[in-house]
Amino acid sequence: xxxxxxxxxxxxxxxxxxxxxxxxxxxxxxxxxxxxxxxxxxxxxxxxxxxxxxxxxxxxxxxxxxxxxxxxxxxxxxxxxxxxxxxxxxxxxxxxxxxxxxxxxxxxxxxxxxxxxxxxxxxxxxxxxxxxxxxxxxxxxxxxxxxxxxxxxxxxxxxxxxxxxxxxxxxxxxxxxxxxxxxxxxxxxxxxxxxxxxxxxxxxxxxxxxxxxxxxxxxxxxxxxxxxxxxxxxxxxxxxxxxxxxxxxxxxxxxxxxxxxxxxxxxxxxxxxxxxxxxxxxxxxxxxxxxxxxxxxxxxxxxxxxxxxxxxxxxxxxxxxxxxxxxxxxxxxxxxxxxxxxxxxxxxxxxxxxxxxxxxx
Amino acid sequence: xxxxxxxxxxxxxxxxxxxxxxxxxxxxxxxxxxxxxxxxxxxxxxxxxxxxxxxxxxxxxxxxxxxxxxxxxxxxxxxxxxxxxxxxxxxxxxxxxxxxxxxxxxxxxxxxxxxxxxxxxxxxxxxxxxxxxxxxxxxxxxxxxxxxxxxxxxxxxxxxxxxxxxxxxxxxxxxxxxxxxxxxxxxxxxxxxxxxxxxxxxxxxxxxxxxxxxxxxxxxxxxxxxxxxxxxxxxxxxxxxxxxxxxxxxxxxxxxxxxxxxxxxxxxxxxxxxxxxxxxxxxxxxxxxxxxxxxxxxxxxxx
Numbered sequence: 001x002x003x004x005x006x007x008x009x010x011x012x013x014x015x016x017x018x019x020x021x022x023x024x025x026x027x028x029x030x031x032x033x034x035x036x037x038x039x040x041x042x043x044x045x046x047x048x049x050x051x052x053x054x055x056x057x058x059x060x061x062x063x064x065x066x067x068x069x070x071x072x073x074x075x076x077x078x079x080x081x082x083x084x085x086x087x088x089x090x091x092x093x094x095x096x097x098x099x100x101x102x103x104x105x106x107x108x109x110x111x112x113x114x115x116x117x118x119x120x121x122x123x124x125x126x127x128x129x130x131x132x133x134x135x136x137x138x139x140x141x142x143x144x145x146x147x148x149x150x151x152x153x154x155x156x157x158x159x160x161x162x163x164x165x166x167x168x169x170x171x172x173x174x175x176x177x178x179x180x181x182x183x184x185x186x187x188x189x190x191x192x193x194x195x196x197x198x199x200x201x202x203x204x205x206x207x208x209x210x211x212x213x214x215x216x217x218x219x220x221x222x223x224x225x226x227x228x229x230x231x232x233x234x235x236x237x238x239x240x241x242x243x244x245x246x247x248x249x250x251x252x253x254x255x256x257x258x259x260x261x262x263x264x265x266x267x268x269x270x271x272x273x274x275x276x277x278x279x280x281x282x283x284x285x286x287x288x289x290x291x292x293x294x295x296x297x298x299x300x301x302x303x304x305x306x307x308x309x310x311x312x313x314x315x316x317x318x319x320x321x322x323x324x325x326x327x328x329x330x331x332x333x334x335x336x337x338x339x340x341x342x343x344x345x346x347x348x349x350x351x352x353x354x355x356x357x358x359x360x361x
Numbered sequence: 362x363x364x365x366x367x368x369x370x371x372x373x374x375x376x377x378x379x380x381x382x383x384x385x386x387x388x389x390x391x392x393x394x395x396x397x398x399x400x401x402x403x404x405x406x407x408x409x410x411x412x413x414x415x416x417x418x419x420x421x422x423x424x425x426x427x428x429x430x431x432x433x434x435x436x437x438x439x440x441x442x443x444x445x446x447x448x449x450x451x452x453x454x455x456x457x458x459x460x461x462x463x464x465x466x467x468x469x470x471x472x473x474x475x476x477x478x479x480x481x482x483x484x485x486x487x488x489x490x491x492x493x494x495x496x497x498x499x500x501x502x503x504x505x506x507x508x509x510x511x512x513x514x515x516x517x518x519x520x521x522x523x524x525x526x527x528x529x530x531x532x533x534x535x536x537x538x539x540x541x542x543x544x545x546x547x548x549x550x551x552x553x554x555x556x557x558x559x560x561x562x563x564x565x566x567x568x569x570x571x572x573x574x575x576x577x578x579x580x581x582x583x584x585x586x587x588x589x590x591x592x593x594x595x596x597x598x599x600x601x602x603x604x605x606x607x608x609x610x611x612x613x614x615x616x617x618x619x620x621x622x623x624x625x626x627x628x629x630x631x632x633x634x635x636x637x638x639x640x641x642x643x644x645x646x647x648x649x650x651x652x653x654x655x656x657x658x659x660x661x662x663x664x
């Protein structure tokens with residue numbers, strides 16, 4: 001399976017390829033990047049590489065346009081972080097920012113040009129009711145009103161039903177761990193809370209440590225079924241790995257030990273494998289050896305390669321082959337299979353199939 | 362080459378297969394649709410627009426297509442797709458062409474932040490442009506159509522595209538969308554106006570699109586300088602009155618009609634400030650279109 005025919009993949013590996021783009025390459029490149037939610041990242045890559053002056057006028061408009069949007073997104077996300085800090089101060093528990101907002105709060109390079117949809121936070125399970133109450137008092141309300149949805153989230157998932165701010169409309173997901181309660185893969189949540197980093201200027205806001213940022217992102221990507229933004233998440237992983245490994249010689253050793261400690265070595269294996277295969281992320285030689293114990297068997301791995309490499313391409317028709325939609329569907333099913341035992345999953349999927357349209361308002 | 366320079370059958374084939382690239386104002390739009398309704402209406406209402414057969418770069422790839430499954434045949438529906446992404450719920454299939462129009466509006470409002478984008482009609486006379494912002498129902502489109510028939514150059518019925526770099530308004534003279542009673546009011550004003558078919562029971566009521574005259578389309582590249590911002594309000598039986606508005610009030614009112622003031626942040630604030638420096642603001646209530654035209658023509662002479 002070839003990935004290098006995709007312009008976006010080539011540019012993510014090495015942004016200087018754009019200097020050879022024709023105008024019709026730009027046309028396709030902008031479309032792929034937009035649908036993959038990576039257009040604003042491309043703006044920053046070009047800016048950092050001082051290549052914006054090489055972009056023809058027409059595509060430059062689109063890049064500038066998305067740059068304004070991404071500026072706006074990070075300003076709003078920063079504002080929401082200060083709000084959450086204020087609102088949850090009385091509960092006096094560590095509030096851990098997850099994914100995009102964590103990268104932003106720690107001023108990591110990969111936060112540049114990232115677009116934010118919802119905010120995700122993680123709080124200790126025993127305090128989640130207090131957190132919910134404080135949020136509710138301050139305008140964060142649940143918009144999942146039916147009993148089934150409430151039960152689905154509260155009993156089986158690792159988060160509250162999503163909350164929406166009554167004035168600002170921002171959506172907030174409050175998690176108490178990083179995998180569903182019913183999931184096949186289990187994580188040592190207590191240990192996650194032991195290695196957290198405070199966010200400067202806040203009272204109780206934290207992010208995961210560097211290795212845990214990678215492990216969480218990997219766990220999320222490789223157990224999630226909706227891979228339309230999979231390439232964006234893979235490029236986050238690529239950015240985190242490049243960033244952290246450049247500043248710490250023992251990075252790989254620490255990361256892999258931590259993965260085994262938390263029970264997240266399998267997702268890390270996938271992250272390293274697909275970052276390398278798709279984005280040519282530099283990986284130290286010893287890593288294959290260290291990760292060998294968690295390598296799936298050869299048959300499973302060759303099946304997963306075929307599925308993930310297709311599903312992680314930009315969600316644009318120019319990057320699809322005849323098996324792409326089959327691969328995406330298979331991974332969707334896989335994610336549900338990993339998420340819940342079959343005796344819960346089958347009734348749940350049937351319910352979603354028959355009722356989803358009616359319940360969407 | 363213009364749309365009308367191609368045979369209709371050929372044009373329809375392009376639209377239903379690879380799509381055609383139309384130069385619409387500052388944008389190149391690739392339109393594709395398997396609904397003959399879309400091809401027919403574009404062929405009629407966009408007849409004077411430039412068609413780029415070997416376009417290398419299109420700003421927006423849009424498609425109106427039938428949904429998968431039963432609704433292709435049973436009470437048929439149509440979907441708007443932005444390069445594979447579906448931003449809206451489906452509409453009845455007989456709305457296919459207006460769905461293209463609305464979808465294109467969405468594309469511009471979402472992705473053209475090189476401009477400060479204001480929901481308003483824009484027309485020009487003697488080199489001076491008037492911006493007519495308006496909440497739905499304020500009579501913006503009706504007034505816009507009447508002015509366009511009276512010799513004011515149509516820049517847009519839907520968007521003021523203000524370029525903060527050179528402080529100009531960029532034309533995008535697409536068909537004017539008229540609703541409900543306005544359709545007949547405008548039809549009665551002249552004989553030779555070309556309208557698309559009536560589309561009934563949309564969320565905006567009954568709609569018909571009026572074809573822009575050739576000279577307005579030909580002047581698509583000629584930007585205009587903003588001179589007035591006038592907030593129209595149709596009031597039955599009201600005497601026409603044009604009342605000056607302070608710059609501060611004008612600023613706040615225009616801001617309400619901006620699509621991307623928030624997105625642009627400080628740049629939005631500065632751009633809107635620049636615009637207000639150039640334009641005088643008025644509130645305008647009217648019930649009689651001829652009176653309204655007199656007032657506008659008077660204004661154009663004074664400045």
